[in-house]
Amino acid sequence: MACLCPTMGSVLYHLFMNHVGGEHVYDTLLSLDMVGVCLVNTLGAIPIIYITLLCYPSVQQTALLVYILLSAHGIYCATTARTNVRRLRSFVWQALFRFSLFLFRVYGSGVGSPNSLRLFVIMDCLALLGGLVNIVQIPERFKPGLFDNWGNSHQIMHVMVICSIIYLHWGTLEDLAWIKSYQCPAE
Numbered sequence: 001m002a003c004l005c006p007t008m009g010s011v012l013y014h015l016f017m018n019h020v021g022g023e024h025v026y027d028t029l030l031s032l033d034m035v036g037v038c039l040v041n042t043l044g045a046i047p048i049i050y051i052t053l054l055c056y057p058s059v060q061q062t063a064l065l066v067y068i069l070l071s072a073h074g075i076y077c078a079t080t081a082r083t084n085v086r087r088l089r090s091f092v093w094q095a096l097f098r099f100s101l102f103l104f105r106v107y108g109s110g111v112g113s114p115n116s117l118r119l120f121v122i123m124d125c126l127a128l129l130g131g132l133v134n135i136v137q138i139p140e141r142f143k144p145g146l147f148d149n150w151g152n153s154h155q156i157m158h159v160m161v162i163c164s165i166i167y168l169h170w171g172t173l174e175d176l177a178w179i180k181s182y183q184c185p186a187e
């Protein structure tokens with residue numbers, strides 16, 4: 001679901017972008033696109049939180065709850081934002097939460113497959129880079145009109161997001177295979 005939601009949301013948004021219904025239809029479609037992005041951020045992180053805090057069940061449950069609340073706040077901000085900068089900023093809390101989980105895996109007692117963390121870091125970097133490219137509007141900023149059909153920042157962003165989703169898929173597969181044979185150390 002995490003992998004499919006943003007893809008479906010973006011396809012629907014772009015497919016009906018030429019609708020003549022005016023601003024109202026456009027805003028609804030854009031919100032749908034944003035909900036897709038929020039869902040991959042939310043659902044995609046749940047297995048990561050679950051596995052990283054596997055050996056601390058009460059912390060794990062609390063972290064899952066906090067992350068879902070943060071995500072609900074993020075979804076509200078992203079769907080009501082009026083600018084691209086604000087839209088990207090809606091995801092800051094989720095990103096910081098995941099970043100602290102990664103730190104806990106590297107320097108603390110977080111667990112998980114030794115191969116998945118690298119994939120998750122690439123995933124987040126690609127997504128962040130995609131969001132930034134979309135905001136700074138490179139390359140069309142330098143040659144207005146030349147990239148209207150191909151190679152504009154928005155398309156680059158979508159390609160990066162798709163790659164990011166593939167890394168999420170690979171990382172989660174690594175973790176799920178790893179969890180089958182892992183036993184938390186006894187107290």
Ligand SMILES: [Zn+2]
Nearest residue numbers: 010014154158
């Ligand atoms: Zn798009």
